[in-house]
Amino acid sequence: MIRTIFLSVLLTYFLWNLSAQNEPGDKAGKGSAGGIRTGAEQTEKYFPLLEGKRIAVCSNQTGIIGAVHLVDTLLHAGFNVVKIFSPEHGFRGHAADGEWIDDKKDFDTGLEIVSLYGSKKKPEAEDLENLDIIVFDIQDVGVRFYTFISTLSYLMEACAENHLPLIVLDRPNPHSDYVDGPVLEKEFASFVGLHPVPVVYGMTIGEYARMVNGEHWLKDSLNCDLTVIPLRNYDHRTRFDLPVPPSPNLPNQASVQLYPSLCFFEGTIVSVGRGTDMPFQVIGHPDYVLGSYFFIPEDKPGKAMNPPYEGKRCYGHFLSGFDTIMERRIYLTWLIEMYQFFKIIKKPDFFNSFFDKLAGSDQLRQQIMEGKSETEIRQSWEEDISAFLVLRKKYLLYPDF
Numbered sequence: 050m051i052r053t054i055f056l057s058v059l060l061t062y063f064l065w066n067l068s069a070q071n072e073p074g075d076k077a078g079k080g081s082a083g084g085i086r087t088g089a090e091q092t093e094k095y096f097p098l099l100e101g102k103r104i105a106v107c108s109n110q111t112g113i114i115g116a117v118h119l120v121d122t123l124l125h126a127g128f129n130v131v132k133i134f135s136p137e138h139g140f141r142g143h144a145a146d147g148e149w150i151d152d153k154k155d156f157d158t159g160l161e162i163v164s165l166y167g168s169k170k171k172p173e174a175e176d177l178e179n180l181d182i183i184v185f186d187i188q189d190v191g192v193r194f195y196t197f198i199s200t201l202s203y204l205m206e207a208c209a210e211n212h213l214p215l216i217v218l219d220r221p222n223p224h225s226d227y228v229d230g231p232v233l234e235k236e237f238a239s240f241v242g243l244h245p246v247p248v249v250y251g252m253t254i255g256e257y258a259r260m261v262n263g264e265h266w267l268k269d270s271l272n273c274d275l276t277v278i279p280l281r282n283y284d285h286r287t288r289f290d291l292p293v294p295p296s297p298n299l300p301n302q303a304s305v306q307l308y309p310s311l312c313f314f315e316g317t318i319v320s321v322g323r324g325t326d327m328p329f330q331v332i333g334h335p336d337y338v339l340g341s342y343f344f345i346p347e348d349k350p351g352k353a354m355n356p357p358y359e360g361k362r363c364y365g366h367f368l369s370g371f372d373t374i375m376e377r378r379i380y381l382t383w384l385i386e387m388y389q390f391f392k393i394i395k396k397p398d399f400f401n402s403f404f405d406k407l408a409g410s411d412q413l414r415q416q417i418m419e420g421k422s423e424t425e426i427r428q429s430w431e432e433d434i435s436a437f438l439v440l441r442k443k444y445l446l447y448p449d450f
Contacts, residue, residue, distance in 0.1 A: 085287065088218030088255065088278035089114050089186050092122075095216055095278050099128050102181040107134035107165075107204055110142035111188030111220075111293045119186050119218070120158060130160065132180065136187060136200040137166040138296050143351050146298055146323070166196075170240060171203035177211045184216045188295050189254040191222035192309050193233065194241040194407050197295075201254065202243050202261055209271035216276045219255030219446070221289040223305050226450045227251055227377035228441070230309065232433040233409030242409050247434055248379060249309050251450070252441060255279060259444040277446065284448040297352040298328035306372035310380040313413075316404025318396065319387055320363050324349055324356030332383060333365025339390060340364030381423045388417050 088095075089112065104123065106112070112119040123130050133155060138144045140155060140162050150164040163176050177183075185204060189197050201217070208215045230248025238244070244266050252260065255277035261267065262275050294300045299308060304327075311329050314321045322331040324346030331344050335358055343364045346356040366383065391399045405411045416426045442449070 085221055085283050085289070086281040087114075087220050088280060089119055089122075089220075091278055091281065092126075095184070095218070095276075096126070096128075098216060098276065099123070099182065099184070102129065103179055104128055104130045105132040105134060105177075105180050105183045106130060107136070107183060107185045107187065107200070109136055109138060109140055109187055111291075111295055112186035112218075113293060119184070120155075120160070123184075124158065130158075132176075133158075133160050133162045134172060134176075134183070134204065135162050135164055135166070137196045139164070139166075142294070142296065144297075145350075145352055145354050146296065148354065165200050165203070170200065172207040174207075174211055177207060177213055180213060182214050182216065183208060184218065185258075186218040186220070187254070188220045188291060188293065189222060189257075190291075190295055190299065190305060190308065191224035191249060191251070191253075192312070193230070193246055193248050193250060193409065194312055195295075195308075196240055198254065198257055199240045199243050201258060202267070205258065205261060205273040205275065206267045206271060209267055209273040212274075214274040214276065216278065217255045217258050218278050219253050219280050221280060221283060221287065222251070222253045223289050223291060223302075224249050224309065225251050225253060225285045226288065228434055228438060229377075229379045229430070231409050231413055231430050232437060237405055237409050237411075239406045241406050245437075247430070247437055248409070250437070250441070251285065252444070253280065253283075253446070256441075256444050256446055259446075260441070263444055264440070279446045285445070285450040286448075298323060300328065303369040303372040304329040306375065307368055310383070311368075313381075313384055313404065313407055314387075316401055316407045317384075317387070317399055318391070318401075319365070320344075320346060320357045322346070323353040324359060327367070327369060328353070330369035331365060331367050332387070333363030334358070334387075334391075335361045335363055336394065336396070337364045337387065337390065340366060342367040381417075381426060385417055385423060389420075 106120050108119055114122050133140055139150050144150050150167045152164050153162050155162050187197050228247055228251040232247050233242045233245050262273050290302050299305050308329050311321050314332055319332055319334050322328045325344045333340055343362050345362050346359050388399050400414050404414055
C-alpha cells in the first residue's frame with residue numbers, strides 16, 4: 050500500500066510539472082485556474098483502489114496521461130493489468146469507422162485485447178473471469194451516435210451482471226456547453242443510440258455513466274458498482290480542444306464541432322468527405338450541381354475503406370472554418386437544402402435506413418420530407434429537451450452552462 054501511494058504521489062508530481070510546462074490550460078480550459086486535470090491525471094484518487102487487484106482497462110489511443118498511455122502508466126507503477134477491452138477503431142485507434150475488429154494481443158505490452166467492436170459489443174462472462182476491477186478511460190465526443198457511450202453502457206451492464214466494480218476516469222466533452230437535437234425513442238435504440246437522450250446531451254462521459262446507472266437504463270434495471278474520478282478545474286462553459294483525435298474521421302477541432310450537424314448525412318446519399326483529408330468538414334454528391342466546392346473520395350486504409358463515390362468528383366460545400374463562428378446548436382440548413390434539391394431532380398432515395406437510427410426516431414425524416422422549416426423542426430424538440438435538462442441536472446458533477 051505504501052509503495053502504491055508513493056508511486057502515485059511521485060507520478061502525480063511528475064505529471065503536474067509536465068502539464069505546467071506544456072500549459073494545457075491555455076488550450077483546454079481558458080479561464081480555468083491551473084488548467085483542466087482529467088480523471089486519469091489524478092492518480093492519487095484511484096491508485097489506492099487498484100492495489101492488489103487484477104485489472105482490466107477499457108481504453109483507446111485517447112487514454113493518455115501527458116504523452117503516456119494509461120495502460121503503460123499502470124504497468125510502470127507495478128499494477129497487475131491483465132487485459133484490455135477496446136471500442137470501435139481499436140485500442141490504438143487505427144481501424145476505420147465501422148471496421149470489424151478481432152481479438153488480438155497488444156504489440157507493445159503483450160496484453161490480450163478483447164474487441165468490443167467485432168463478434169460482440171458487450172463483454173461475456175468468460176471475458177471477465179479472474180478480474181477484480183475494470184478501469185474505463187476513453188475521450189468521448191458528447192454526441193449520442195458516437196459509439197463510445199454505448200460501449201460504456203454495455204460494459205457497465207456486464208460489470209453489474211458479474212459483480213465487478215468499474216472506475217470511469219472522466220474527461221472533458223467538447224460539446225458539454227449545450228443540449229440540442231431530438232430525444233431518442235426507445236423503439237429506435239441501436240448501438241448508435243441506446244438511451245433516451247438528445248443528440249447533444251451536454252454531459253461528460255462520467256456524468257453520463259451516472260445517469261445510466263441512476264435512471265436504471267441497464268438491462269433488468271441493473272446497477273453497476275460505479276466510481277467516477279471527476280475532472281478538476283472544469284465546468285460546462287469550458288471550451289475544450291481534444292488533444293488526440295478520437296477517431297480517424299474526426300482529425301481536428303473543425304470536424305469535432307461540425308460532427309453533430311453533419312453526421313445526419315451518413316443516413317443519406319450525401320458524402321461527408323470520407324476518403325478525403327477533410328472528413329466531416331465537407332459535404333457533397335456527384336449530382337449536386339449547386340455546390341461551389343468539389344472533392345474526390347479515395348480509399349484510405351485505416352480511415353475510409355471503399356468510401357462513397359470513390360474516385361468520383363463530388364460537388365458541395367466546404368465548411369471547415371464555420372466551426373469557429375457557428376452557434377452552439379445543431380444546424381439543419383444543409384440537410385434540408387440538399388433534400389429539397391434532390392427532390393427537384395427526382396432522386397427519391399435521398400434517405401437510407403440508417404437515418405432514423407441516427408435521428409433516434411422517424412420524425413425528423415418525415416418533417417424534412419413534409420417541407421417543414423428548420424425553425425419548425427427545432428420547435429418540435431423543445432418540450433423533450435426541457436424535460437431532459439431537468440433529468441440531466443441530477444447527475445452533473447460540474448457547474449452548468
